[in-house]
Amino acid sequence: MQTLKDNGKIIHNRRICDAAELYDMLIESPEIAKAAKPGQIVHIMCGEGTTLRRPISICETVGDCVRLCYEVRGKGTKWMAERREGDLVSLLGPLGNGFTVKDGERALLVGGGIGIYPLLSIGKACGSAKAAFGFRNVSLVNSLDLFESNGIATSIITDDGSSGRKGFVTELVKDALANNEADVVYVCGPRGMMAAVAAICEEAGVRCEVSMEERMGCGVGACLACVCKTTFKDNRGVTGEKYKRVCVDGPVFDSKEIIWK
Numbered sequence: 001m002q003t004l005k006d007n008g009k010i011i012h013n014r015r016i017c018d019a020a021e022l023y024d025m026l027i028e029s030p031e032i033a034k035a036a037k038p039g040q041i042v043h044i045m046c047g048e049g050t051t052l053r054r055p056i057s058i059c060e061t062v063g064d065c066v067r068l069c070y071e072v073r074g075k076g077t078k079w080m081a082e083r084r085e086g087d088l089v090s091l092l093g094p095l096g097n098g099f100t101v102k103d104g105e106r107a108l109l110v111g112g113g114i115g116i117y118p119l120l121s122i123g124k125a126c127g128s129a130k131a132a133f134g135f136r137n138v139s140l141v142n143s144l145d146l147f148e149s150n151g152i153a154t155s156i157i158t159d160d161g162s163s164g165r166k167g168f169v170t171e172l173v174k175d176a177l178a179n180n181e182a183d184v185v186y187v188c189g190p191r192g193m194m195a196a197v198a199a200i201c202e203e204a205g206v207r208c209e210v211s212m213e214e215r216m217g218c219g220v221g222a223c224l225a226c227v228c229k230t231t232f233k234d235n236r237g238v239t240g241e242k243y244k245r246v247c248v249d250g251p252v253f254d255s256k257e258i259i260w261k
């Protein structure tokens with residue numbers, strides 16, 4: 001797997017939600033854009049005084065550019081939000097293992113909050129894809145046009161019913177699988193939501209892949225800061241547990257691998 005380093009040029013960096021500090025950054029980086037696969041990430045150097053790069057999922061590639069959608073959560077992402085058109089940013093990527101695409105499968109993209117963004121690239125890669133997204137309320141609903149403009153029909157559910165149906169995204173998943181609308185489910189969002197969706201898929205016998213999020217240090221598997229607990233079976237049929245690194249073994253895993261508790 002090739003990892004590239006580039007000083008990408010910012011094409012735009014727009015705030016996309018009034019109710020939260022959510023941004024859409026488009027960066028010109030031809031080599032990384034060409035090499036990126038759905039579900040992979042890039043590491044961004046976030047200015048002087050910030051030692052560690054910040055991991056951001058690739059939302060999609062657009063020609064020679066990569067689109068990153070992110071939320072301001074600390075010093076690094078605040079620095080990102082202050083960048084302007086024409087600024088250069090140091091990128092390391094694409095990193096990690098992404099989603100698995102199989103010909104002929106109908107996909108259901110399941111996202112919660114900012115977890116919707118990494119699902120755009122896999123939705124574009126699938127021949128047939130629908131999306132089910134959950135938000136806390138209508139003020140946080142954003143970026144649906146990115147999906148719908150690529151032929152991905154979206155269903156919305158909110159905790160308070162202020163947009164779409166009232167409830168949780170797991171309800172949309174249950175309905176879709178009960179109606180035999182998907183052969184594979186791709187999930188990104190809060191850990192509890194992903195665990196619940198994984199359980200629904202396992203009961204229904206539907207393949208499910210999850211994009212895990214953990215705090216990362218080096219991004220190349222050396223520091224072991226981003227491990228998650230998984231289960232495995234060796235060639236003798238003996239099962240056990242082991243930790244895998246989200247940055248290089250993931251961020252995408254088969255949901256049956258993850259030990260959620």
